[in-house]
């Protein structure tokens with residue numbers, strides 16, 4: 001069988017791309033390894049940048065988030081020395097976030113894609129991506145019954161996330177790989193409890209970082225820095241709440257709203273960028289192209305931004321016979337990817353100090369304090385922060 005654009009993966013990247021192509025009358029097929037129920041319940045991100053909301057609105061994909069999303073404009077920093085708030089709607093470019101759980105966005109994007117007559121096969125795992133250096137690339141996938149099927153296309157969009165197969169099709173040595181393991185891990189938690197503060201909260205503590213982020217009226221995401229290789233099941237609900245209360249200084253600033261922990265998993269802070277993010281007829285989008293640590297909540301926003309750039313480029317090529325935007329896809333995306341990586345890396349250094357009392361650890365913790373102080377006191381610094389925190 002054949003189609004024009006083969007899209008591997010139905011996350012934010014693949015679904016935004018599919019919707020934009022379908023609206024322009026470009027044939028495409030989305031193949032997704034998981035079931036529909038699974039991807040519509042997979043809780044991950046929740047903070048949508050202004051640019052993401054613009055893309056979704058301009059393309060008729062924002063009805064759900066405009067109805068149920070909540071505007072968010074303040075973050076709070078807490079350390080043993082001080083607590084301060086930054087209302088970023090009044091800083092930088094004055095942009096705000098919209099809080100809307102990623103699984104709800106995925107659900108909306110699937111419904112819209114199917115409404116537009118799009119073809120989406122769930123429980124169909126792509127096993128091979130072949131001949132991307134030719135003008136007839138093809139893939140092999142396995143459906144829910146275990147049958148192998150071959151699909152031909154003119155282009156392949158690799159939107160299959162951090163563990164996907166698409167990028168493995170790029171010949172070794174053809175692209176440069178930049179990787180960094182930040183050596184830090186977070187216990188990522190979802191609590192069935194309303195948010196405890198009206199703002200995103202970042203707590204910097206000798207025991208390690210703790211974070212608080214709204215998701216919905218009844219669910220809140222928390223993060224706790226933990227040791228690498230930690231077993232999340234070793235963290236009972238009691239231990240989690242005790243540790244959150246300690247690091248968030250509940251005795252000083254007020255208790256947290258507690259509830260059952262719905263999900264606990266360990267996320268290692270790692271970054272990975274490919275350059276270029278295209279090879280022949282294969283274009284990588286979202287986490288498949290660049291993995292970013294969740295410290296600045298950029299991953300889903302980058303995925304949507306790249307999907308829009310690729311959709312426009314494919315439409316220019318297929319409809320207007322203009323190959324130039326496709327040829328510059330990597331060039332258009334990579335500066336923004338690196339900008340987000342730089343900010344995310346800066347956030348990692350803001351939020352985590354090294355443990356121990358050797359000279360280097362003590363020195364680095366003093367730098368961390370200075371960084372936080374300049375964010376508290378310098379308007380220029382705050383403007384820069386706001387621009388990068390909400391911007392892409």
Ligand code: FAD
Pocket residue numbers: 008009010011012013014031032033034039044045046047102124125126127159160161162163164165188267285286287288294296297298299300301302303
């Ligand atoms: P994905 O959402 O990973 O989608 C890829 C899809 O491809 C998946 O559905 C997968 O099942 C499918 N797939 C994989 N392999 C195959 C195959 N062989 N064949 C077919 N299908 C395949 N980002 C933010 O912006 N803000 C946040 O606050 C935030 N918090 C996060 C918290 C956690 C705990 C995690 C894990 C991530 C968080 N992120 C956040 C990151 C964000 O979720 C990702 O960056 C985003 O999902 C990337 O979208 P994507 O479409 O590129 O990839």
